[in-house]
Amino acid sequence: MDLSSLSYASRFDHVSGSAIREIFKVIAQPGMISFAGGNPSLAALPDDIVAPIAKQVLQDNGKAILQYGATEGYPAFVESLRAYVKSHLQLDLPSVLPVTGSTQAMDLLCKALINPGDRIIVENPSFLGNLQCMKLYEAELVPVNSDEEGLDPDHLEHLIQETKPKLIYTIPTFQNPTGRTLSLSRRKRVAELANQYGVVVAEDDPYRDLRYRGRELPTIKSFDENGWVVFLGSFSKVISPGLRVGYMAGDAGILRKCTIGKQSSDVHTANLSQAIVDQFLRQDLLADHIRRISAAYAQQCDAMLSHLASFPAGVSYTRPEGGLFIWVELPEGLNAKELLNQAIEQKVAFVPGTHFFADGGHENTLRLNFSGSTLTQIDQGMSILKDLIQ
Amino acid sequence: MDLSSLSYASRFDHVSGSAIREIFKVIAQPGMISFAGGNPSLAALPDDIVAPIAKQVLQDNGKAILQYGATEGYPAFVESLRAYVKSHLQLDLPSVLPVTGSTQAMDLLCKALINPGDRIIVENPSFLGNLQCMKLYEAELVPVNSDEEGLDPDHLEHLIQETKPKLIYTIPTFQNPTGRTLSLSRRKRVAELANQYGVVVAEDDPYRDLRYRGRELPTIKSFDENGWVVFLGSFSKVISPGLRVGYMAGDAGILRKCTIGKQSSDVHTANLSQAIVDQFLRQDLLADHIRRISAAYAQQCDAMLSHLASFPAGVSYTRPEGGLFIWVELPEGLNAKELLNQAIEQKVAFVPGTHFFADGGHENTLRLNFSGSTLTQIDQGMSILKDLIQ
Numbered sequence: 001m002d003l004s005s006l007s008y009a010s011r012f013d014h015v016s017g018s019a020i021r022e023i024f025k026v027i028a029q030p031g032m033i034s035f036a037g038g039n040p041s042l043a044a045l046p047d048d049i050v051a052p053i054a055k056q057v058l059q060d061n062g063k064a065i066l067q068y069g070a071t072e073g074y075p076a077f078v079e080s081l082r083a084y085v086k087s088h089l090q091l092d093l094p095s096v097l098p099v100t101g102s103t104q105a106m107d108l109l110c111k112a113l114i115n116p117g118d119r120i121i122v123e124n125p126s127f128l129g130n131l132q133c134m135k136l137y138e139a140e141l142v143p144v145n146s147d148e149e150g151l152d153p154d155h156l157e158h159l160i161q162e163t164k165p166k167l168i169y170t171i172p173t174f175q176n177p178t179g180r181t182l183s184l185s186r187r188k189r190v191a192e193l194a195n196q197y198g199v200v201v202a203e204d205d206p207y208r209d210l211r212y213r214g215r216e217l218p219t220i221k222s223f224d225e226n227g228w229v230v231f232l233g234s235f236s237k238v239i240s241p242g243l244r245v246g247y248m249a250g251d252a253g254i255l256r257k258c259t260i261g262k263q264s265s266d267v268h269t270a271n272l273s274q275a276i277v278d279q280f281l282r283q284d285l286l287a288d289h290i291r292r293i294s295a296a297y298a299q300q301c302d303a304m305l306s307h308l309a310s311f312p313a314g315v316s317y318t319r320p321e322g323g324l325f326i327w328v329e330l331p332e333g334l335n336a337k338e339l340l341n342q343a344i345e346q347k348v349a350f351v352p353g354t355h356f357f358a359d360g361g362h363e364n365t366l367r368l369n370f371s372g373s374t375l376t377q378i379d380q381g382m383s384i385l386k387d388l389i390q
Numbered sequence: 391m392d393l394s395s396l397s398y399a400s401r402f403d404h405v406s407g408s409a410i411r412e413i414f415k416v417i418a419q420p421g422m423i424s425f426a427g428g429n430p431s432l433a434a435l436p437d438d439i440v441a442p443i444a445k446q447v448l449q450d451n452g453k454a455i456l457q458y459g460a461t462e463g464y465p466a467f468v469e470s471l472r473a474y475v476k477s478h479l480q481l482d483l484p485s486v487l488p489v490t491g492s493t494q495a496m497d498l499l500c501k502a503l504i505n506p507g508d509r510i511i512v513e514n515p516s517f518l519g520n521l522q523c524m525k526l527y528e529a530e531l532v533p534v535n536s537d538e539e540g541l542d543p544d545h546l547e548h549l550i551q552e553t554k555p556k557l558i559y560t561i562p563t564f565q566n567p568t569g570r571t572l573s574l575s576r577r578k579r580v581a582e583l584a585n586q587y588g589v590v591v592a593e594d595d596p597y598r599d600l601r602y603r604g605r606e607l608p609t610i611k612s613f614d615e616n617g618w619v620v621f622l623g624s625f626s627k628v629i630s631p632g633l634r635v636g637y638m639a640g641d642a643g644i645l646r647k648c649t650i651g652k653q654s655s656d657v658h659t660a661n662l663s664q665a666i667v668d669q670f671l672r673q674d675l676l677a678d679h680i681r682r683i684s685a686a687y688a689q690q691c692d693a694m695l696s697h698l699a700s701f702p703a704g705v706s707y708t709r710p711e712g713g714l715f716i717w718v719e720l721p722e723g724l725n726a727k728e729l730l731n732q733a734i735e736q737k738v739a740f741v742p743g744t745h746f747f748a749d750g751g752h753e754n755t756l757r758l759n760f761s762g763s764t765l766t767q768i769d770q771g772m773s774i775l776k777d778l779i780q
Binding site: 067 | 391392393395396398399400401402405406427429430432435436437438440441442444445448449452453454455456457458459490491493494496497501502503504505519520522523526585586587588590616617618626629630631632633634641643644647650651653654655656657658659660661662663666
């Protein structure tokens, strides 16, 4: 029988693969200036630190690293991670679960909580990869309005009352794709609403350590009284995405369900990756490393912002205090997909904003990443974009 | 609101976590002789080889390894994996997808294919971890009879006609938990039935390289004419489970769906793990390593079998030609869970066979693993079991 008679699971009916990852393939040409990715800069990747650490941990604990590990995590890393989460996020006695990148955290949380048809409130726009994850669990995405201070808590409360969601998904700090940060008062309010209505909040906060100005804000989780907030952390943006190490911190019962789900997802996260991140925490290498890369990213961010300041009137953009992204709105009527096609001809790439909206639309928006480009590339690429828009 | 009002997804209604993994915690006491695991022996884990490789690949390609990778796999590894699959499994021009242990392969295949209520034919008994995976996709498990030559193809055809399954799951070589191997003629027949009726076969074959006697058999996949068979491979048993590197080989369309599913599972498998396995293939280190560990495992297997030969009449057991497990049937009326409780008191552990059956029962069966114990431990532990049974 021919394989064309094979039918796939219905969870794929409305999912065709990440549009961003397809764009990546088109733009993976030599000489391309890419503002499209969300990658750390190559200079920020600590290969000189990791190479000797990898050898050392294998010499010291090679058998344990190469053997099967516990789904609950590599013991030394669980220990240092708990201490890190406690001191760094001011969370008292947290339960933690190491995961294979915070993408897996979202997957496990959906696995634990979401039945087909359940509603998830998402920022609009939001992170494409996790929107795809929710769609594969056949959740109904409910977009909440947001402004310069992040998601609008009044609209959030209205939507909670109206749609009775199972989950609220938010990226509170230097959001992907907008670069916006949820204000302090709204953080408190989100935690209160979660507790008041009994809705789980997934606080996805991978960028919080990449702050270039302004004051650090407490997590939503820190205002959580009854365990409704699950914090999703990542070492991808501050050490290495290629190692695939993230974590969940939250209620022990919720994390237990995620642990059972993880048993049949990948048994456990690669021990060697966990052991390497453990050494960054244990040897206290992280703060210095983050200081160094943040100084460089701040320059790249400022360079891109100063170019945007000279763009034609009618172009607006966010001024993020950290993270990796700037969000741009072109004058109504301009189409970012068409702009991308023209830009690619001149070897410049970005991601059209429409991909980040649960319901599409917003064709005049785009996301710019500054971390993956040198100052020279930013100068060249932004000049080309400016000319194209004019 | 108290978190006790939280309800979890219905896929967890009949899943409470791997019973084996819970047993592991109970028996993780110092001095325990464990025939319970499925772990490689510590002596078989090549930490002395991996430590310098890890440092070297990070020195040579550190930026690419620490950066985000493609969901489709680390390019050098994809190249060497394709060559390996072609020469080693005699598969012509296969599509391959590196995954985070072959456990993830099963998860992605279910994600791609299984709607709630879909039927999956499984050997009875079968590998517990993957049975749990199928249950989390709310599949209905249909057990097929098996005997010394593996699953019974006549019963399989009957069940295909009767239940119209979406998937057939088989571990054809040195099966977990029985140690049995599907015969050559049955391998052909399974491939034919899959093609005749249009059912996908998941050929899970992690143990095939651990052969201590007898002749190597071709894969089911090698008899597959139209792409219905997906081969699930693993480097966990022959290099290291802690690295979490497995692969799928099969039809490009099916693997494309699995790749989209993997985007939101973990984006990609840890590059460092892929780069290390790549070096084993590229430097041709695998064959020698497998020869070395197989020689040791064969001794352990023989030692356990020679003890079993002296067990009381009425105790039957399999005589595997490879792999990690021997399957024991006690006389009817004896209960392996009770035997385990008594054995644990004398510091010996194994897994009661009932856990491996989709519908439970078979209380007089048990699985013994020989790879995780020294010859001395096998002598001590098997003597204790013999005394307890007598």
